[in-house]
Amino acid sequence: MLGPRRLPWVVLTAAVTCALAQHAPPWTEDCRKSTYPPSGPTYRGPVPWYTVNLDLPPYKRWQELMTHKAPMLKILVNSLKNVVNAFVPSGKVIEMVDQKLPELLGNFPGPFEEEMKGIAAVTDIPLGEIISFNIFYEFFTICTSVITEDKEGHLLHGRNMDFGVFLGWNVNNNTWVVTEELKPLTVNLDFQRNNKTVFKASSFAGYVGMLTGFKPGLFSLTLNERFSINGGYLGVLEWLLGKKDAMWIGFITRSVLENSTSYEEAKNILTKTKIMAPAYFILGGNQSGEGCVITRNRKESLDVYELDPKHGRWYVVQTNYDRWKNPFFLDDRRTPAKMCLNHTTQENVSIETLYDVLSTKPVLNKLTVFTTLIDVTKGRYETYLRDCPDPCIGW
Ligand SMILES: *[C@@H]1O[C@H](CO)[C@@H](O)[C@H](O)[C@H]1NC(C)=O
Ligand SMILES: *[C@@H]1O[C@H](CO)[C@@H](O)[C@H](O)[C@H]1NC(C)=O
Ligand SMILES: *[C@@H]1O[C@H](CO)[C@@H](O)[C@H](O)[C@H]1NC(C)=O
Ligand SMILES: *[C@@H]1O[C@H](CO)[C@@H](O)[C@H](O)[C@H]1NC(C)=O
Numbered sequence: 001m002l003g004p005r006r007l008p009w010v011v012l013t014a015a016v017t018c019a020l021a022q023h024a025p026p027w028t029e030d031c032r033k034s035t036y037p038p039s040g041p042t043y044r045g046p047v048p049w050y051t052v053n054l055d056l057p058p059y060k061r062w063q064e065l066m067t068h069k070a071p072m073l074k075i076l077v078n079s080l081k082n083v084v085n086a087f088v089p090s091g092k093v094i095e096m097v098d099q100k101l102p103e104l105l106g107n108f109p110g111p112f113e114e115e116m117k118g119i120a121a122v123t124d125i126p127l128g129e130i131i132s133f134n135i136f137y138e139f140f141t142i143c144t145s146v147i148t149e150d151k152e153g154h155l156l157h158g159r160n161m162d163f164g165v166f167l168g169w170n171v172n173n174n175t176w177v178v179t180e181e182l183k184p185l186t187v188n189l190d191f192q193r194n195n196k197t198v199f200k201a202s203s204f205a206g207y208v209g210m211l212t213g214f215k216p217g218l219f220s221l222t223l224n225e226r227f228s229i230n231g232g233y234l235g236v237l238e239w240l241l242g243k244k245d246a247m248w249i250g251f252i253t254r255s256v257l258e259n260s261t262s263y264e265e266a267k268n269i270l271t272k273t274k275i276m277a278p279a280y281f282i283l284g285g286n287q288s289g290e291g292c293v294i295t296r297n298r299k300e301s302l303d304v305y306e307l308d309p310k311h312g313r314w315y316v317v318q319t320n321y322d323r324w325k326n327p328f329f330l331d332d333r334r335t336p337a338k339m340c341l342n343h344t345t346q347e348n349v350s351i352e353t354l355y356d357v358l359s360t361k362p363v364l365n366k367l368t369v370f371t372t373l374i375d376v377t378k379g380r381y382e383t384y385l386r387d388c389p390d391p392c393i394g395w
């Protein structure tokens, strides 16, 4: 791993190195074909399944998984600490995180506090660092999510989870440090009550919120980061000052997956609940027309954009930019995704062709940790680890 003293250099030059490693960015390619079932250099491997038993007290739920994953989580937490120490070399920030953060942040609602305490105990990582690891996803989740409806009214939901930007670059093989360290932490989770599935999700071991998941037969949900000047930092500040009426975004999606019982109920909660950080919620249901992108600021919904198959809108695509604005010119994954969906046509959309779209650069890029494909009504849920060998854009 990179020593703390090498890191500032690596962090600062990451963007440059990246740009040099590519052909002139943005790197794009023709829409991929016949990439499913996953194989070849863009496929890293399968994701293991674990059961989380919701009948256990929250403190004990993560024991089995975290016993397996503690060594990998320690590596990642250390990398994050190295980044922080590179910017503030005195070690004071980490000291604060370890000693003061749990008290400063105070009580988290529902099962979250106890779950994080249980994870800290099993992994022997200070609670403050586990909390930081959980909060960190509120800020760096750069993704692409898609919902499609075929000619028969059958829905599919796909997403690429892109994560780790600007947190260190491996010069040996042109990859992001954190993105690579997240791959062995990626798990599929089957949350059960009474030995029956309540919902399934893909996540990173040690994280108790959920950003990608589905409730078989009912709905599917993914969350994408939304950058905004009036962003999550203000939410965290309010929280620290004692105003704790907003939900952390990864926690609200977990709650909806766990406790909502229909597309409409989920949509209602995701539209109306006050949240800590701006976000996009991509929600799919179980019948024709039930698919939407909810664009949120912290207090309210700005836009709900729905499928409208009768008028030819047979897909919705969301990356990390408001749909009424142009994407940042160095980071346009939206146009290629739409172009490839157009190319696929509604007649031919399927799990296979959706994987093709999510495998086309730059929708697939060096930040992509995994690809998830969801068929709510058939109860089909698949997640694959990804790689993006050169030439490939860094984000
Ligand atoms: C790149 O190198 C890092 C650090 O050595 C390693 O963890 C990672 O698996 C490598 N990734 C690829 C795609 O080769
Ligand atoms: C769940 O299944 C296990 C074994 O398959 C059994 O021992 C346990 O009692 C079951 N629990 C419930 C709540 O039904
Ligand atoms: C789901 O609802 C149950 C029962 O009300 C509650 O105990 C639990 O904390 C909720 N789960 C989440 C993640 O909010
Ligand atoms: C679709 O979801 C609704 C709840 O929104 C549920 O009542 C219905 O049974 C579901 N349909 C199927 C085919 O599962």
Ligand SMILES: *[C@@H]1O[C@H](CO)[C@@H](O)[C@H](O)[C@H]1NC(C)=O
Binding pocket: 335, 336, 338, 339, 342
């Ligand atoms: C995709 O097709 C729609 C409908 O024909 C069109 O409005 C849109 O511009 C196309 N997008 C791209 C990126 O090709």
Ligand SMILES: *[C@@H]1O[C@H](CO)[C@@H](O)[C@H](O)[C@H]1NC(C)=O
Binding pocket: 343, 344, 345, 347, 348
């Ligand atoms: C749909 O896919 C089939 C098989 O891959 C292909 O032969 C056909 O041309 C496609 N249709 C369209 C409209 O693209």
